[in-house]
Amino acid sequence: xxxxxxxxxxxxxxxxxxxxxxxxxxxxxxxxxxxxxxxxxxxxxxxxxxxxxxxxxxxxxxxxxxxxxxxxxxxxxxxxxxxxxxxxxxxxxxxxxxxxxxxxxxxxxxxxxxxxxxxxxxxxxxxxxxxxxxxxxxxxxxxxxxxxxxxxxxxxxxxxxxxxxxxxxxxxxxxxxxxxxxxxxxxxxxxxxxxxxxxxxxxxxxxxxxxxxxxxxxxxxxxxxxxxxxxxxxxxxxxxxxxxxxxxxxxxxxx
Amino acid sequence: xxxxxxxxxxxxxxxxxxxxxxxxxxxxxxxxxxxxxxxxxxxxxxxxxxxxxxxxxxxxxxxxxxxxxxxxxxxxxxxxxxxxxxxxxxxxxxxxxxxxxxxxxxxxxxxxxxxxxxxxxxxxxxxxxxxxxxxxxxxxxxxxxxxxxxxxxxxxxxxxxxxxxxxxxxxxxxxxxxxxxxxxxxxxxxxxxxxxxxxxxxxxxxxxxxxxxxxxxxxxxxxxxxxxxxxxxxxxxxxxxxxxxxxxxxx
Ligand SMILES: Nc1ncnc2c1ncn2[C@@H]1O[C@H](COP(=O)(O)OP(=O)(O)OP(=O)(O)O)[C@@H](O)[C@H]1O
Ligand SMILES: [Mg+2]
Numbered sequence: 001x002x003x004x005x006x007x008x009x010x011x012x013x014x015x016x017x018x019x020x021x022x023x024x025x026x027x028x029x030x031x032x033x034x035x036x037x038x039x040x041x042x043x044x045x046x047x048x049x050x051x052x053x054x055x056x057x058x059x060x061x062x063x064x065x066x067x068x069x070x071x072x073x074x075x076x077x078x079x080x081x082x083x084x085x086x087x088x089x090x091x092x093x094x095x096x097x098x099x100x101x102x103x104x105x106x107x108x109x110x111x112x113x114x115x116x117x118x119x120x121x122x123x124x125x126x127x128x129x130x131x132x133x134x135x136x137x138x139x140x141x142x143x144x145x146x147x148x149x150x151x152x153x154x155x156x157x158x159x160x161x162x163x164x165x166x167x168x169x170x171x172x173x174x175x176x177x178x179x180x181x182x183x184x185x186x187x188x189x190x191x192x193x194x195x196x197x198x199x200x201x202x203x204x205x206x207x208x209x210x211x212x213x214x215x216x217x218x219x220x221x222x223x224x225x226x227x228x229x230x231x232x233x234x235x236x237x238x239x240x241x242x243x244x245x246x247x248x249x250x251x252x253x254x255x
Numbered sequence: 256x257x258x259x260x261x262x263x264x265x266x267x268x269x270x271x272x273x274x275x276x277x278x279x280x281x282x283x284x285x286x287x288x289x290x291x292x293x294x295x296x297x298x299x300x301x302x303x304x305x306x307x308x309x310x311x312x313x314x315x316x317x318x319x320x321x322x323x324x325x326x327x328x329x330x331x332x333x334x335x336x337x338x339x340x341x342x343x344x345x346x347x348x349x350x351x352x353x354x355x356x357x358x359x360x361x362x363x364x365x366x367x368x369x370x371x372x373x374x375x376x377x378x379x380x381x382x383x384x385x386x387x388x389x390x391x392x393x394x395x396x397x398x399x400x401x402x403x404x405x406x407x408x409x410x411x412x413x414x415x416x417x418x419x420x421x422x423x424x425x426x427x428x429x430x431x432x433x434x435x436x437x438x439x440x441x442x443x444x445x446x447x448x449x450x451x452x453x454x455x456x457x458x459x460x461x462x463x464x465x466x467x468x469x470x471x472x473x474x475x476x477x478x479x480x481x482x483x484x485x486x487x488x489x490x491x492x493x494x495x496x497x498x499x500x501x502x503x504x505x506x
Contacts, residue, residue, distance in 0.1 A: 120353055
């Protein structure tokens, strides 16, 4: 059983890689779907903005409340903004944003494409001389790849704001002191890998969502199933990508 | 009969030879043959599940046949690269059984979709004129700004039909154009199909169970049974056929 699952995993990954491999050739081939790309970026950004803002803001607050007592015990409470900043910028912000994004966007992309598959709309595009991969997949994957980094920056800002408010729950810290602590503790080696990996996260979410929808089973059940699987697979891949990126930066001595 | 002979003298624009397709162990098409001539309506009949939809999807390359050839003006479409196939597909119009109109676009945008992306370089005025003309043909001019979710099943089908004819294709494949429509609208669609044929000299393959449509619109009929063409002929000859299997289609 577990061996079977392993083979299935390998098979799906290989198939996904083949599907994803068409992305760059199709992206650079002329007849660019610019309007549709912009429309998708807007929709994807707007759809996930509220949820990402709320969750990261809360996580910022909670993180602060959880860590603060230990900092007080060790007598290093003045280091609190720096610690929170490292945790949020390096890991919590990007990964949490990506996971929430996966839950919201991978499922909606995949359900949309799956229902287009079921109702033969993708076939209709194909016969009308429009390349559905270019029109549907390239635009959405590109939109995800570009929007997730933006959302992630916003999310980090909100998480830090949440932490700032939580610090002020007991004991007052001035706005200026908090933010100057935050920025002085940041290095380019904190920001850059964390920012770059969000592009990969966005690409993974968009690609998995499209892949699961594009090859959905042609029945109504298939729509729900593919949306569900898109979320599961893209969440797993986010962790795998995260491990790779952090591993590489670690080995390169960036940490 | 004389008309049929006259058509037969010409070269077929589409010729299908020994077409085979199976899904798993299920054989859908085996050694299917048919020709389509210029300005001809070829009706394909057959029981539900006989493989009629699979047949016309093979023709436009949506389903890859296992073997056999489909030649358009002598060029084999089954051997084409994806890019050649995309060019060849521009000769075709395809009305899907379900209509297959794009849910996220309005009726107007649905019709503009093919116009804007086959490289015709039309002006906004020309596009609007074509859209309105096609919608007028199917009697839906008033619904131009509705979304597909606001349309009835029959209206969706008619929007699908308008989108199919808007590029004035050379060969039109209709998958059950009148199914799900009331008798009056059905007759309108049938006469529309005829008008399109006269106006644009289009050839059509029509899948239908509608006896009215067969009687008035068919130049030739193919009866698909067990994956092959069981009989071919014009309407009177099939009506007079003595084979019990053929007879049950014309009761
Ligand atoms: N993608 C597919 N995978 C597996 N089997 C398929 C596929 N498409 C069609 N079939 C099978 O092929 C057979 C023929 O289907 P098709 O849709 O061509 O029937 P049809 O003649 O159009 O019937 P109807 O009049 O009901 O539309 C069916 O038994 C169907 O189960
Ligand atoms: Mg069918």
